[in-house]
Amino acid sequence: MTPASAASAPQRSSGRRQSAASKTATTWGPAERTQFLIDTVGGVTKLARALGVSPSQPSRWKDGVETPSPDVAEKLLDLDHVVALAVQAWQPEVVMDWMTTSNGFLDGAQPIDVLMQRGAAEVIDSLKATLSGAYA
Numbered sequence: 650m651t652p653a654s655a656a657s658a659p660q661r662s663s664g665r666r667q668s669a670a671s672k673t674a675t676t677w678g679p680a681e682r683t684q685f686l687i688d689t690v691g692g693v694t695k696l697a698r699a700l701g702v703s704p705s706q707p708s709r710w711k712d713g714v715e716t717p718s719p720d721v722a723e724k725l726l727d728l729d730h731v732v733a734l735a736v737q738a739w740q741p742e743v744v745m746d747w748m749t750t751s752n753g754f755l756d757g758a759q760p761i762d763v764l765m766q767r768g769a770a771e772v773i774d775s776l777k778a779t780l781s782g783a784y785a
Contacts (some may be wrong), residue, residue: 683710689741727769
């Protein structure tokens with residue numbers, strides 16, 4: 650990698666604090682996505698609990714002090730995707746009720762648990778089936 654391309658390469662963080670000099674814009678916008686999820690899931694503590702992180706981390710992501718680790722970023726993006734789809738049809742309170750209630754399309758598992766363990770695909774399929782009026 651040349652010095653010029655290294656300077657333009659996106660910075661990754663393991664969740665540690667970044668110095669002002671090392672902060673760069675991240676293309677997927679963790680601060681904006683974190684704020685959306687904080688607002689939608691009902692607060693920083695609930696978001697942290699859903700992602701399995703320290704309660705202070707979502708605030709640090711939102712403020713741009715840290716970026717999520719790659720593993721947590723994947724979960725954050727999956728949750729963002731599912732919630733963004735769901736709020737097109739339901740109020741945020743309904744979305745979170747759906748995410749934390751046993752779901753027949755997921756063999757009785759809660760969508761939030763499936764999302765964190767296996768990713769978004771099954772949860773999105775379940776959401777689409779629910780929104781289409783199908784019954785499990």
